[in-house]
Amino acid sequence: MSSFLDLPVVPFGAARFGSDGTTDHVVIEEPLEIRINSRNIAITMRTPGHDEELATGFLFTEGLIRGADQILSVTAAGNQVNVQMQDCPAVAPRLTMTSACGVCGKESIDHLYAAGCKPCPSDSFSIRAAVLQGLPETLRFAQATFEQTGGLHAAGLFNSECELKIIREDVGRHNAVDKVIGGLLRSGLKPHLHLLLVSGRASFELVQKAAMAGIPMLAAVGAPSTLAVETAKRFNMTLAGFLRDDRFNIYTGAERILC
Amino acid sequence: MSSFLDLPVVPFGAARFGSDGTTDHVVIEEPLEIRINSRNIAITMRTPGHDEELATGFLFTEGLIRGADQILSVTAAGNQVNVQMQDCPAVAPRLTMTSACGVCGKESIDHLYAAGCKPCPSDSFSIRAAVLQGLPETLRFAQATFEQTGGLHAAGLFNSECELKIIREDVGRHNAVDKVIGGLLRSGLKPHLHLLLVSGRASFELVQKAAMAGIPMLAAVGAPSTLAVETAKRFNMTLAGFLRDDRFNIYTGAERILC
Secondary structure, three states: OOOEEEEEOEEEOOOOOOOOOOEEEEEOOEEEEEEEOOEEEEEEEEOOOOHHHHHHHHHHHOOOOOOHHHEEEEEEEOOEEEEEEOOOOOOOOHHHOOOOOOOOHHHHHHHHHHOOOOOOOOOOOOEEHHHHHHHHHHHHHHOOOHHHHOOOEEEEEEEOOOOEEEEEEEOOHHHHHHHHHHHHHHHOOOHHHEEEEEOOOEOHHHHHHHHHHOOOEEEEOOOEEHHHHHHHHHOOOEEEEEEEOOEEEEEEOHHHEEO | OOOEEEEEOEEEOOOOOOOOOOEEEEEOOEEEEEEEOOEEEEEEEEOOOOHHHHHHHHHHHOOOOOOHHHEEEEEEEOOEEEEEEOOOOOOOOHHHOOOOOOOOHHHHHHHHHHOOOOOOOOOOOOEEHHHHHHHHHHHHHHOOOHHHHOOOEEEEEEEOOOOEEEEEEEOOHHHHHHHHHHHHHHHOOOHHHEEEEEOOOEOHHHHHHHHHHOOOEEEEOOOEEHHHHHHHHHOOOEEEEEEEOOEEEEEEOHHHEEO
């Protein structure tokens, strides 16, 4: 399945790489409706492809399922994916989370504990600094569509031998991560033996998803946020940012980085 | 109000620009609870600052209010903003939008029509190509925090004389746009005489917000998506992408660009 369409453009200045000057490869964005037992749970704007994994990863990282074994079947058709389960879980999306005293970062983190998220083990994963620096190039090389559209985020799951086990792309960075985590759940790979690399920034949402999946390290080509750092710290994760130009910063969990 | 915190880091390789090697400026991300008449409407992860504008812009671009004059008062305190209105509108967020036959891009666009969004006039705004090319530099120059944190999206509202009237930054690109639109609504500026420039990509969500506000042109430093192009076309907007390196593409509405 192609993840882009050729659309007509009027270019000013030189033609962009991957464009013939009159058309441009434009990344596909379409809504996906996620259903459990035919009941609408959520709609996300995504790039079509790996929709079963996206739904599985989304339900898991949002705390609606505790594992892939709760799912009887997942069927994707067009812009709809239906997840069959024994029982439909009570849906309490974060959107409707309320608090008499206002919300704060601490409550967002507590919400993850309530959803069953646990701190990562300290000794399951480590990586050499020099090896870590090479991973973005591996991800980029495996990322087929970005070069053509400039419009896709990538997320990749690497093991401690730096093998890229799963890579997914999407117009939404959270979807790329949900697709990887959905793939991870369905693969039988062990989350605590892997790191997740994302092509963009590390926001709270991405750290939250990695934490829910039990992945002990998140590395980002871009910047982290304060709440991302705080969340990674609380779940004993390693968070690396600005992994580019032969350098990176470790914001928490530096003991997993070997010199 | 500062939009970043200095957090300790362990750097590998050269210190990042703006960092002293042991700490790094990290962009603040915290939840904001948006309430109408003390009722929780939504929670968004945002960078604190201009919260009243963010709430106003969010309610408007989501179709919950038709104008700033429906709002009696907006009060921000900590991570909560309360909007006082005569009546609390019925809340039907897109999250719960359902359809018997699945969803598609066309329905997402129809949803905007239902929310009162109208096609833009053809003749209210135009800009010279050479002038358009200079706008990202103006935005970047006015963007105080990005250089320091690398973690903020910017959105800027320009008039046809290329004056930057409103600029807002946020960890979330949709929030930066909501802050600009909230500021626009409160300023009395005329949307149809302006263009919106965003520092990142142009997704459906951003085109939707510009369309709801009646801004006839969206220019993005990054890539558009197919649904962004289709939505801009349907609302008679101009959509420019890849506005960088002395070039850009017009995906629809090229008649507003003068050579």
